[in-house]
Amino acid sequence: MSTTRAVEAVFRIESARIIAGVARIVRDVGIAEEITQDALVAALEQWPASGVPDKPGAWLMATAKHRAIDLVRRKETYARKLAEVGRTLEDVPPPEEEGALADPESIDDDLLRLIFTACHPVLATEARIALTLRLMGGLTTQEIARAFLCPEPTVAQRIVRAKRALAKAGVPFEVPYGADREERLASVLEVIYLVFNEGYSATAGDDLVRPALCEDALRLARVLTGLMPKEPEVHGLAALLEFQASRIATRTGPDGEPVLLADQNRSKWNRLLIRRGVEALHRAGAGPYSLQAAIAGCHADAVRYEDTDWRTIAALYGRLVRLIPSPVIELNRAVAVSMAEGPAAALPLVDALTAEPALRSYHLLPSVRGDLLERLGRPAEARAEFERAASLTRNAREQTLLRARAARL
Secondary structure (H helix, E strand, O other), X not given: OOHHHHHHHHHHHHHHHHHHHHHHHHOOHHHHHHHHHHHHHHHHHHHHHHOOOOOHHHHHHHHHHHHHHHHHHHOHHHHHHHHHHHHHHHHOOOOOOOOOOOOHHHHHHHHHHHHHHHOOOOOOHHHHHHHXXXXXXXXXXXXXXXXXXXXXXXXXXXXXXXXXXXXXXOOOOOOOOHHHHHHHHHHHHHHHHHHHHHHHOOOEEOOOXXXXXXXXXXXXXXXXXXXXOOOHHHHHHHHHHHHHHOOHHHOEOOOOOEOOHHHOOHHHOOHHHHHHHHHHHHHOOOOHXXXXXXXXXXXXXXXXXXXXXXXXXXXXXXXXXXXXXXXXXHHHHHXXXXXXXXXXXXXXXXXOOOOOHHHOOXXXXXXXXXXXXXXXXXXXXXXXXXXXXXXXXXXXXXXXXHHHHHHHO
C-alpha cells in the first residue's frame, strides 16, 4: 500500500475521533473538521519522507490538537472564542506525544458529543444525515452526493449550512440529559436507520442496494452500542441492522435484479452478522427498533422460507403498530397475516389502507395488493396493481421486477 493510500485509510478510520477530540477544544464542529483536514494534509506532506508512524491515529490526533490549541490561543479572529473557552482550555490536557495512546473513555465521550451534535433537531433530516456521514462516517462530499443521488454542490451547501446552523443556534458540544437526551437519541437512531435503509433499498437509481451505505450505518450503530451500552433501543437498532445486513448479498441476482425474500439462498446469509444480531437482541428492550429486530430475527431463524413463524411476526407487527401507529407498519402486518392466515384474511386489511393519504404514492401498497389478488386467483386485478406499483417506484430494478410480474399474468 502506498503512503498516500495508507494516510487515506487511517484518516477514514480515525477522522471521527479526531474531529470529536478537536471539537471538545474549539467547541465548533465546522472548525474542528477544518483543523482535522489540516492534520491530514500534514500527514500527506510528512509521512512519505518520514514513514508511517507506529501509531498513525495518535499522530493525527496530536497534530490536530496542537493546531486547535494554537488556533484558539493566537488567532485574532478567534479572540471571542478564546474568551469563551479560556477557562475550559486550561483544563484541556496537553496533546499526546506522537505514539502515545489517547484516553479511550475521553475519546468515547467526545464521539458521543459529536454524534449528538450532528443529529441536533435544529437541523433538517437531510442535513443531519449529510453531516453525520461527513463527520462520523468520514465520507467525502462527492461520496455522499453519489450515495443519495444529489448534485455535489447541493450536498456541499447542505453541510456548510448545517454547520452554520449549529453555530448560529449555539448548540453546545455536549451529550444532553433527561428529556432532551431522549429526544436527541431518537434523532440519532433515526438518522442511522435512514442511512441504512437508503443503502438497503435505494429509493431511486439503477441499483437496488448500496452496500457501502449499509456498512457505514452498521458501523455507526456498533459505535453507539459501545458508547451507550445501557440504552436498550441502541441495541435494538444494532440488532435490526445486523440481521438486515446479513441478507444483503442475497437481495440481488448476478445482474443486480431484485431477489424476493422467498427466493433468497439462505445458505449465503452471513451467519456471523446473524450471531451479532442475536447477541444485540438479548440486550434490546421493547421499543420500536427492538420489535423490528425481533421480526428480523424470526426471518433469520427460519432455515427455509416455509419455516418462517408468520404468526409470531404478525403478533410483533401488532405490538409495533400499537407503539408507533403507522400505515406502513399496518401494511407489513397485513403481509404477515396473509402468510399466517391466507390472502383472504389480509386483503380487507390492505383495502382499508388504500384511502390513507400517506400511502397514495407508496408503491408497495399496490405491490402487496397485487400479490394478494394473484394468490386469490384474480389475475386481471393483480396485473393492474403491479403496473400501478411500477409506475410509482423510482428505482429501475423494482420497476423491472414489477412489470415482469404483471406481464406473467
